[in-house]
Amino acid sequence: MTTVSESEKVLPAPAPFVLPEVKPFWDGTAEGKLLLARCLEDRTLIWYPRPFCPTCASTQVEWVPASGRGTVYSYTVNRRGVADLPAYREAGVYVLAYVELEEGPRMMTNIVDCDPDSVRIGQKVELVFHDTGQGSALPRFRPAAA
């Protein structure tokens, strides 16, 4: 019998449910782009993605690429917590986080490609994509190259 060590466990990349009006966002992830909805009326950046401006109630948006740079706003090392999605039940230790994008919005994500215990609030991180195998990819972050 072989056992899988923590470092060999692969973080799952479950497919999102793609609502029709948010398809441009998910299509962007498949091309390696993190697109932010921006209001065409007052230029407000909108997160999470949707074609509605919470500032002026406009439904007209454009999709603009984010730089992919951000900082960790908060994080938790999930050690034995039970994730809501069954796909994560065997995920081992992983980092759930909010990353504040350079453009402003704070998004829920994972911090990957590092020792989970090394993650800190304020740490600079950069975007990576994990393919879901279903025409989309999950935007995640890893420690920024120095």
Place this chain on the structure above:
Amino acid sequence: MTIKGKAYVVGAFEHPDRVIPDRSVAQIHAENTAGVLADAGLKLSDVDALFVVGGGGMLPISMADYLGLTNLKYVDGTAVGGSSPVYHIGHAAAAIAEGKCSVALVTLANRPRSESAPRSVSQSPEGSFELVYGSSTLGMYALAAQRHMYEYGTTGEQLAWVKVAASEHAQYNPHALLKKPVTVEDVLNSPMLSDPLHRLDSCVVTDGGGAVIIASPEVARQISRPRVKILGHGEAPKHSNNGHIDLTYTGARWSGPRAFEEAGCSPGDIDYASIYDSFTITVVETIEDLGFCEKGKGGAFVADGGLRARGGRLPVNTDGGGLCNNHPGMGGMMKILEGVRQVRGEAAPEVQVKDLELALVHGTGGSLGTRMASATLILGVEDA
């Protein structure tokens, strides 16, 4: 218009069971109903309004049918997670104050211990931006705790004191799921589930529920039980605010002042508080936001027995709370019930607050880590 003094809690019942593998949620609602009517000394036919959460389908009419209620003039099924019953009390009091109804049954039932349902990536607009990352109830509260610690220096030891006080109270509650007092060391030595929250920073998961009856002053005068007057109520959702979520405060920042204003009192007047305790951090942030201490000083406030019924700065959750007594997925009803016991003078003798005039009840539904529904209720004795 104000609800102050225009409605009373005339009946209260906490389902005694914590593990219910053999009955449905609808049947638990029915048992709640029988229990609360007996407590109030009222009949099923007296009920003319129904407020219900827990269970599926078109809940208010489904339960109206199950219970055979034929005189209903008002129903409300506001479902905002754990605080739903605290919302219902405010809505019931307002409906009674407006003369829409006079005897409101408010019931909560749920079976998360026997019937846990794994979730899938749903069609909710936010689900695909949260669940796909392995989020969980625990993980999202952990995100809030981590940020609170970062900004204010709150420690794991301070959080542990919330559990310690709850466990000390729970030993006097014969129905509590966990009756054994624990120490700060016990909490810190329990398994780390999602940093910085340990297993003992987390509430219990139980089956069960409870109910109250809210009634007009005219009905309340005919009831033989001690009077519990509704003085004020406030509610407020808080959400991710277009990508500008701040994890260090809760909707209590807004619901609290609304309730205090209606009741005409301030935090310093409160003799007892039921504070929603899904996790230890929930209590610390809420106590700050309600104004019991300066923002960021909640850790110091709860530390060293700050929440103990005897000798604490503020007696909190004297039934043992969600951390030790009862948390059937949605614990707002339990918060109301212990508030009612305290005002009636019917809490366990070891934890009953002496000469109590005012009690505060606070519910938090949803998650500190994403979006929540906060509600604050202020109760008092007849002369308050």
